[in-house]
Every structure is written in C-alpha cells, then in structure tokens.
Amino acid sequence: MRAAVLCVGTELTTGDVGDEHGAWLARELTELGFEVGEITIVGDGLVAVSAALARLGAVYDRVVCTGGLGPTTDDITAAGAAAALGIGLRRDAESVERIRARLAARGLPLTESNAKQADLPIGARAVPNDCGTAPGFVLRVGRADAWFLPGVPQEMRAMFSTQVAPALRGTSRGARQVLRVRTFGLAESLIGERLAGIEAAQGVELGYRAEAPEVEVKVQACRASASQAEAAARAAADAIVERLGRDVVYAEGDLALPGVVGAQLVARGLQLAVAESCTGGLVGELLTELPGASRYFVGGAIVYANSTKEALLGVPAALLARHGAVSAEVATAMAAGALRACAADLALAITGVAGPDGGTAAKPVGLVELAVVGGGRTSNRREVFGGPRGRVRRLAAWTGLHLVLRHLDDRGTSP
Numbered sequence: 001m002r003a004a005v006l007c008v009g010t011e012l013t014t015g016d017v018g019d020e021h022g023a024w025l026a027r028e029l030t031e032l033g034f035e036v037g038e039i040t041i042v043g044d045g046l047v048a049v050s051a052a053l054a055r056l057g058a059v060y061d062r063v064v065c066t067g068g069l070g071p072t073t074d075d076i077t078a079a080g081a082a083a084a085l086g087i088g089l090r091r092d093a094e095s096v097e098r099i100r101a102r103l104a105a106r107g108l109p110l111t112e113s114n115a116k117q118a119d120l121p122i123g124a125r126a127v128p129n130d131c132g133t134a135p136g137f138v139l140r141v142g143r144a145d146a147w148f149l150p151g152v153p154q155e156m157r158a159m160f161s162t163q164v165a166p167a168l169r170g171t172s173r174g175a176r177q178v179l180r181v182r183t184f185g186l187a188e189s190l191i192g193e194r195l196a197g198i199e200a201a202q203g204v205e206l207g208y209r210a211e212a213p214e215v216e217v218k219v220q221a222c223r224a225s226a227s228q229a230e231a232a233a234r235a236a237a238d239a240i241v242e243r244l245g246r247d248v249v250y251a252e253g254d255l256a257l258p259g260v261v262g263a264q265l266v267a268r269g270l271q272l273a274v275a276e277s278c279t280g281g282l283v284g285e286l287l288t289e290l291p292g293a294s295r296y297f298v299g300g301a302i303v304y305a306n307s308t309k310e311a312l313l314g315v316p317a318a319l320l321a322r323h324g325a326v327s328a329e330v331a332t333a334m335a336a337g338a339l340r341a342c343a344a345d346l347a348l349a350i351t352g353v354a355g356p357d358g359g360t361a362a363k364p365v366g367l368v369e370l371a372v373v374g375g376g377r378t379s380n381r382r383e384v385f386g387g388p389r390g391r392v393r394r395l396a397a398w399t400g401l402h403l404v405l406r407h408l409d410d411r412g413t414s415p
Contacts, residue, residue, distance in 0.1 A: 001172040003034035004060040004144075006052055008067035008077050009151060010043040021066045021156060028160060030220070033172035034062060044068055049080025057084070057142025062168065064160070067151030069134040071113040077148060081139055082121040089119045095126045095135040102133055124148075127163055131155040136163075174222055177229035179237045181217040182251045182260070183244060184402050188215045194243050202236040213398045214257060250405055258286040261401050264408050265296035270374075272404065273342035274300035275313055275334040277325065278352040278368065282397035298342045303334065313337025326351050326363050328380050331371035339373050346374025346407065350400045354392045368396040372407040379407040 005025045011017040022039035029036050037060060042048040049068065056063045068077030082089050095118035100110040117134040120126060127136035127147070132155040138147050147164050149156045183191060188210040195217070199206050207218040217240060221232035241249045251260040265272055274283045280302055287297045301312045306325055309315040315333045323329040334349035352368030359365035366386055372379040381403050385392045 001034050001061045001174075002037050002059070003029045003062040003064065004037055004056045005029070005039045006056060006063060006065040007039065007041045007151075008044060008049055008065065008080075009041075010045075010074065012041045012067075013043040021151065021153070024157065025064050025066065025160065028165065029062070029064065029168075030176070030178055032165060032168050033174065033176035033222075034168075035176075035222075044074040044076060046076050046080050046083060049077055050083040053081055053084040053141050053146065057144040057146060060144050062171075063141065063144045063146040064149065064164065065146060066149045066156050069117060069136065069148065069150045071111075071117055071133070075117075075134075078120055078124075078137070081124075081141065081146070081148065084141060085121065085139075087122045090122050091115070092118045092120050092126050092135070095120070095128075098128060098135065099133045127159060129155055129159060130162075131158050138167075174224055175226040175229040177219075177221045177223075177226070177233040179219040179233045180253055181219065181237055181240050181249055182214060182253070182256065183217060183248050184214045184250055184257060184398065185248050186215070186244070191215055191217065191244065191248075195240060198236060198239050198243070202232060202239060204232060204236040206236075213395050246409075247406070250402065257398060257401050257405070259290055261404050261408075262287065262290055262293060262296050264405060266292075268408065270345040270408075271296055271298045273298050273338040273344035273347040274400075275338035275347060275349040276300065276302050277304055277309070277334070277350060278354040279350050279393050279397045279400070280304070282393055283348065283350065283400055286397060286401065298344050300338050300342060300347070309334060309337075313341065324363065326353055326367055326369055328369050328371065328382065331369040332373065332378055332380065335371040335373040335378075344374075346372060346404070348372050348400050348404050350396050352392070352396055354389045354396075356389055366392050368392070368399070370396070370400050370403050372400075372403050374407065377407070379403055 005022045007019055007022045012019050026036045026039055040052055042052045068075045096115055099114055103110055120137045121139055124137040124139040129135050132152055134150045136149045136159055149159050188208055205220040209216045219233050219236045221229045223229040223232055276283055287293050303309045303312055306320050310317055313334050314337045319329055319333055331349045331351050335347040338347035349371045353359050353365050355365035366384045368383050370381045383399055385395045
C-alpha cells in the first residue's frame with residue numbers, strides 16, 4: 001500500500017517556515033507499513049490544493065494532508081478538497097457545537113470565522129480535534145482514503161496518533177518492519193560501500209540519513225506477516241553490525257548518542273562529570289538538552305586556561321609544562337580532577353587545538369586528546385579532525401560521548 005503526504009501553507013512555499021510535518025507524517029506512515037512515495041508542499045491556493053489532491057488521489061492508496069483548516073481566509077483546504085471532487089461544502093452541526101463549547105470554555109463567543117472551520121466537503125466524515133477548534137475530516141479522493149488534519153503541530157500529531165493511526169493500522173496489506181541502526185565515526189559513503197550487497201542478500205531496503213556527525217541506517221523489511229518482517233529486519237540489522245563493527249554501530253532506535261549515553265548511565269546507576277577545554281561546554285549542552293539529565297549528569301568544569309586546569313582540577317603545573325595542555329597525560333589528569341571535584345562515578349575530559357590558529361607540527365590544528373576515568377580504568381583517545389573550528393569542536397564533543405559509551409561497554413584501554 002502506497003501513501004503520500006500533502007502539506008498546505010504559503011509559509012512553507014515561501015520558505016518562511018521549514019516543513020517538519022511532512023517528515024513526521026512520513027515516518028509515522030512508514031512505521032504503519034506504508035510505502036511513502038512523496039511529500040508534496042503547496043501554497044494556500046484553491047487551484048493548487050485541488051490539483052495536488054486530484055493527482056495524489058489517482059496514484060496513492062492513502063493520503064494524509066495537513067494545514068489550511070483554520071478560521072482565516074487563506075484556510076482553503078476543505079474547499080480545495082471539494083473542488084477536486086466537484087462537490088460542495090456543508091456545515092457539520094456536531095463540529096459547530098464542539099467549536100462553540102471549546103470557545104465558551106475560554107469565555108469566547110462563536111463567530112462566523114470560527115464556524116467556517118466546520119464547513120466540510122459533502123460526504124466527508126469529521127475527525128474531532130480535542131486540542132483545538134478546527135476539526136479534521138476523512139474523504140475518498142480518487143482511489144485514496146484522504147485524511148485532513150490541522151497544521152498546528154500539537155493538534156496534528158495528537159489527531160494522527162489517536163485517530164488516524166488506529167484506523168490505518170493493519171490496512172497496509174502486508175507488514176513492514178523498520179529498524180534504525182545508529183552509527184558514528186564513519187562517513188556515509190564509506191558506510192554505503194561496506195554495506196553493499198546486504199539489500200539483495202537480505203531482501204530489504206536500506207536508507208541512509210547523515211545528520212552530522214552521525215549516520216543513521218534505516219532497515220525496511222516488507223513481508224506477508226509482522227513476524228516475518230521483524231525477522232528479516234533483524235537479520236539485516238545483524239549483518240550491518242557485523243560489517244561495520246560495534247565501534248561504529250553504537251545503538252538502534254530513535255535515541256541519538258547523547259541520549260544513548262544517558263540511558264546507559266541510568267541503567268548502571270552511574271553519574272558522569274566533564275572537564276572541557278576546547279569544547280567549551282558543548283558536552284554539557286548535549287547532555288542537558290535531554291529531560292532527566294540530572295539523573296546521570298552532575299556537572300563539571302570549563303577549564304580553558306592552564307591556570308584554571310591547575311586551580312579547579314588540580315592538574316600539576318609540572319605535567320602541563322612537560323607534556324603541554326593538549327596531551328593524553330593532561331586529559332587524563334583533567335578527568336581525574338573532575339571525578340574528584342564532582343564526586344562522580346566517571347569523568348570525561350577533552351582538550352585540543354580547535355583552530356584556526358595555535359597549531360604546530362607536533363600538535364596540528366584539529367588535534368584533540370580525550371580521556372575517560374572511572375571504575376578503576378582509564379580510556380584514552382587521540383583524534384585529528386579536519387575542517388573549521390566549529391566542526392572540530394562538535395566532533396570532539398561527540399567523540400567524547402562515544403568514548404564514554406565504549407568505556408561503559410568495557411572496551412576502554414589503559415594508558
């Protein structure tokens with residue numbers, strides 16, 4: 001069964017707002033077992049909406065449309081759907097009463113512009129909106145069952161999850177299983193080369209999404225039953241891990257590396273501290289972007305100057321003089337100092353030459369030294385990253401989190 005997504009809004013076609021609805025709906029439809037053939041974006045024009053719906057309805061089995069159901073004059077999606085079928089609109093009495101009650105709860109009267117939201121194509125079935133005033137509706141357009149949802153993000157997602165998805169589940173004539181394999185440390189092109197032949201051998205589709213600095217490999221398996229699809233996807237994912245190795249494949253699922261590190265720390269009942277020099281707090285930012293970070297992240301120190309490394313973390317001045325701030329020895333001492341200062345279970349330290357100046361022949365721009373100390377072990381890593389300053393710092397922060405994960409997996413090496 002093939003599906004398409006239609007996003008309506010002139011703010012999308014002018015570039016004032018980026019389209020996030022299309023990607024979200026496509027992922028949800030894929031998870032439900034549909035092959036999503038396209039995401040189409042049109043402006044708030046009657047002809048554009050009507051033409052897009054007529055075309056998509058002739059090609060696809062399911063269409064999900066979002067946007068253009070509000071109270072203003074540019075909200076013309078319902079009229080566009082009616083025009084695509086050559087039918088009129090009718091005012092749905094039940095939807096009007098739902099709108100009236102919602103407005104009354106806020107002390108507001110029902111106006112004509114509000115009531116206009118209940119004008120649905122003749123023959124359409126209203127889809128109630130428990131988060132806003134604009135109802136959705138479902139209508140047969142060509143060969144497709146077409147679902148129409150508001151463009152307000154929380155309304156659209158809630159209505160899809162509670163009403164559309166249950167109605168579509170099990171209607172895709174077969175089963176599709178999707179597994180997301182998350183990788184770090186190899187370029188997308190190299191991953192593609194290493195995974196050549198898996199699609200044909202396993203009878204699956206692989207998709208690649210590079211969102212720097214990681215690459216997600218999406219495995220899609222279509223079979224007659226859910227158990228068969230799950231088994232096929234699992235076999236392909238195992239083949240990917242075998243080809244790339246556990247040092248590259250760090251997890252499966254929706255969580256990116258910071259979330260995976262946090263989940264692993266929580267699972268082990270451990271807390272992490274950081275000591276950052278060239279990254280200037282990026283690791284702390286990545287970790288604290290996530291809710292619940294206080295369960296596993298206790299804090300740390302941004303120690304840019306050598307004097308601060310000495311004063312806050314107790315890095316010996318003699319060690320700095322002998323090896324320099326960017327060295328495995330100093331990184332290890334920084335991590336040990338953060339471990340003590342924060343009373344954590346393990347600590348990550350990063351020090352490097354982010355550039356564009358400051359490099360030498362022995363320690364070029366892009367050189368980063370990393371260390372994780374904890375559990376009676378030390379894990380060290382040295383990298384030389386190319387590119388501008390921002391790229392070096394971001395890669396250093398992600399590499400530090402990757403080193404923490406490897407340390408937790410008992411793959412750290414003693415210096």
